[in-house]
Amino acid sequence: MDTLTPARAAARLLAVRTAVAAPLTVGISAAIFAVASLSPFDPLAAYLGGNYQFATQSQRDAMREAYHTDMPWYQAWWQWIGGVARGELGWSSTQSQPVTTVLVERMPFTLALSGAALLTATLVAILLGCLAGMHRGGLIDRLCTGFSVTFAAVPPFVVSLALVVVVAVGLRWLPASGAAAPGADYTIEGVLRHGILPWIALTVSMIPWLLLTTRAAVVESVDSDAVRAARSRGVHGWALLRGHIAPVSVLPTLALLGTRLPELIAGAAIVETVFGWPGMAAVLVDSAAALDFPLLAALTVAAAAAVLAGSALSDAAAVAIDPRVRMSA
Template identity: 65%
Template sequence: MTTQIRSDAERLAAIPRPGSESPVGTGKHAHRPGRSRIAIQLLGRRFLVMIPTVLLVSLGVFAVAAASPFDPLTAHLGDRYQSATQAQRDAVTQAYGLDDHWFTAWWKWWVAVFRGDPGWSSTMRQPVADVIGQRLPFTVGMSLAALLSAAVIAIVLGAVVGMRRGGLLDRACTSLAAMLAATPPFVVSLLLVSVFAVGLGWFPTSGARRPGDDYSLDGLLTHAVLPYLALTISMIPWLLLTMRSAVVDAAVSDAVLGARARGVGGWPLLRGHIVPVSVLPTLALLGTRLPELIAGAAIVETVFGWPGLAEALVDSAVALDFSLLAPLAVGSAVLVLIGSALSDATAVWIDPRIGLRA
């Protein structure tokens, strides 16, 4: 009996653990790469896929622009459109290549981008590079802060309510999350403005600084509170519900039941056995919800007058400013692809057994 127990223990010890590398020359697991190498390989494959995807997205932007019934000359001339002579209209058309075929315009745009000249924005009345350089920090700072806050709140709160399934806190959080998930971001934004800006007067209603003032850290933080809250609140519900559902499923899994039988409970059980498994669906959802983050940022920035790229994206689409619309659309696509790749790579690093290949 002692010999049999020792033999079983040796066989169990020889089984490689997930994420660990087996010694060289120990069978089919001898050359199994580590978790970091698997994640890097996944990122490399996603980068290769990103190149044709970005080209197709940019191609689609120019194709849709060509099919638009609106005249882009109106955006370039603005208030001067009605009073402009035919010679002036022809000159603007020739200068900006508005009569080019959409494929020719797409090709010229990429050539100009590689030369470092993305073009001129007719809506902002300045070079596209200056528009992006001035507005990018506002959008990146706001979106990144909201995304990180929403992820942390959703993961922590989802784990807590998932471990207390059916309790008062669980019912309250799930009901509130379901209600917020059905509420558009602009409604959340208007409610925040009505309560905290108009009603209580605690925060400004719009902008990133007071009229006539220069940008300052204190002014930025004060004006950013409400749009930050609106964007964070719009991101929490689906992440929270996903995390809560994953924790509920993990809590009744064989691995967790076995850990409970061995006397593991409380925080060690949650941290070591439940969260590492439950966080994977949340990370996957985080990558796929980036388009919602971009759309929500566009709505929130428009409502609050936040001087970011999302607001410029809306303005360029309305005014048919395709010199600005094209790089913003391509940049949004790149952001979504990068976010999806990073979320999947993180999931692979946490648990290499999921074996993502594309």
């Protein structure tokens, strides 16, 4: 019989997931190099730009040798793995900078936008989902369900473009793109002001499924024998929601958060592109088109690691919150 406390069970789950994630991440990095090598794009076209068509064959061969684009994918991957082991992520040919510098300059913008949207969407979805589930069939429930069903079918770029047209262009309340005024340095106030619209767009695109999941879990909990027993003891309102409904209803939402992280990453890339947000979206597209292996591998491995970590953390939180939940891997 398993006598582990919830905290120790969650810690063991994280340890197992970490052991599994390490070789899986290495395999993903190899797959990225293999798949990228099948791309029909010639990376020299990105490096040379308009001069590509005027370059002679000998010049192209020299460029391929200089940029190591003539190297087999497995050799390039092994070279990259060796650099990572030494703490060197390589040189980005598309950005003309070390990959580490690109990540340091751009990753904070993506993490701040995605993290703020994820936190806001989770809080709003849990709050509205609990209210809708507690008042099933009422006005709040109908409004929340209608909102969720509508925006679940609307792609993030449509929400983004609508915000640009209405708020930025029509009303002129907020800037339409970037994270600072043209030619100005980044400031906290400027970044926050420029980030409001992309934050709203990404938050709105994430709320629907989280809200519907929370609502369904609350509805199921309200009809359970445990909640009926609590009501018979005189427990109602906030005390009932906090002590008997929310702890159980939040578990499906936590599980969904782990599985929806790829959608968050994809949505963030789309929103960043529409609003010209100086995050990782633009460099990801450039690195894929130009076969910038070091940068492409770093971004893809980081995204895969984030998905694996999110799934593990959501499952560990479920184990820690509800002792009845047991997961071994």
